[in-house]
Amino acid sequence: MRTSGDGCLSARDECGVCGAPRDAGRTVGYDRCRDCGHEARRGAGSAIPMINELLDAAAVRRGSVLGAFRARAAASCAVEGDTLLDVGCGAGAFLYAQRDRFRRVVGVEVSPSSRDFARRELGLRVEPAVPSDLSSLSLVTFWHSLEHLSLEQIGDALARVRAQSSSATRVIVSVPNAGSALYRLVGERYPYFDLDEHPQQFTADSLDRVMARGGFAVDRRLFVLDYAAFGYLQGLLNCVASPRNHLYGRLKRGAPAAGSAVRRAARDVGHGALAAAFLPAALALCLHDRARAAKGAVLTVCYRLAP
Numbered sequence: 001m002r003t004s005g006d007g008c009l010s011a012r013d014e015c016g017v018c019g020a021p022r023d024a025g026r027t028v029g030y031d032r033c034r035d036c037g038h039e040a041r042r043g044a045g046s047a048i049p050m051i052n053e054l055l056d057a058a059a060v061r062r063g064s065v066l067g068a069f070r071a072r073a074a075a076s077c078a079v080e081g082d083t084l085l086d087v088g089c090g091a092g093a094f095l096y097a098q099r100d101r102f103r104r105v106v107g108v109e110v111s112p113s114s115r116d117f118a119r120r121e122l123g124l125r126v127e128p129a130v131p132s133d134l135s136s137l138s139l140v141t142f143w144h145s146l147e148h149l150s151l152e153q154i155g156d157a158l159a160r161v162r163a164q165s166s167s168a169t170r171v172i173v174s175v176p177n178a179g180s181a182l183y184r185l186v187g188e189r190y191p192y193f194d195l196d197e198h199p200q201q202f203t204a205d206s207l208d209r210v211m212a213r214g215g216f217a218v219d220r221r222l223f224v225l226d227y228a229a230f231g232y233l234q235g236l237l238n239c240v241a242s243p244r245n246h247l248y249g250r251l252k253r254g255a256p257a258a259g260s261a262v263r264r265a266a267r268d269v270g271h272g273a274l275a276a277a278f279l280p281a282a283l284a285l286c287l288h289d290r291a292r293a294a295k296g297a298v299l300t301v302c303y304r305l306a307p
């Protein structure tokens with residue numbers, strides 16, 4: 001246990017989630033709690049405007065495989081269809097896809113360019129922070145957004161959500177899992193590892209504690225096959241091929257690959273062939289996740305107001 005000069009435990013050596021002592025994390029740049037396993041980036045953590053997708057209206061309107069899984073998760077958790085709030089909504093794809101399932105859809109996005117795109121191109125209401133005029137929230141979603149925020153920012157967002165929640169409100173949180181077998185196995189090659197963008201790396205325990213502090217209890221844990229399968233596939237690819245997360249960039253973000261057309265084609269074919277070879281192993285590892293949700297590559301949990 002490290003101590004400050006006067007012999008007392010320094011605040012930076014205590015877990016911000018549970019208060020237990022911390023050690024070096026599984027990857028450089030993070031400290032890991034001995035009790036809840038939460039990993040916090042050394043230094044200040046705050047929201048960084050990040051564009052995680054191409055701002056392409058036609059692509060948003062087309063939808064994606066990822067969107068279909070999110071839609072199924074939403075349908076399985078929501079009990080009312082009044083207001084959907086998507087926190088960290090990016091370009092607004094999920095809100096746009098859900099606009100006929102809820103009476104009102106509202107987004108929160110810190111990136112000004114994504115916010116402007118969603119408003120201008122898709123006609124969505126998107127705010128820079130959780131608004132306080134929503135009164136009755138049916139479903140609140142945090143799709144890979146909590147890990148971008150400081151614990152203080154998370155507390156503020158959850159307080160605003162709780163103030164507008166009822167017993168029918170459901171909150172879906174999906175984050176990378178620092179307690180996963182995949183992260184333990186591949187470390188910095190974990191597809192969701194991002195020291196610059198993620199001040200927090202949650203475990204099932206630390207996420208539940210943060211949500212409990214915000215007034216929410218577990219309703220059910222969800223198994224999202226595409227997250228799990230893709231996580232293993234990209235993690236295995238990252239161990240043998242470069243650049244890191246090439247497949248992710250090509251499939252999810254639609255990013256053009258660097259280099260000449262010939263090199264791009266060769267890289268796509270090479271990564272594609274390796275992905276096909278790794279697919280059986282990735283699916284087998286998914287079965288492992290299905291049986292042990294707390295160890296899955298990604299945590300996706302549905303919460304409700306605590307009694």
Ligand SMILES: [Zn+2]
Nearest residue numbers: 015018033036
């Ligand atoms: Zn802790």
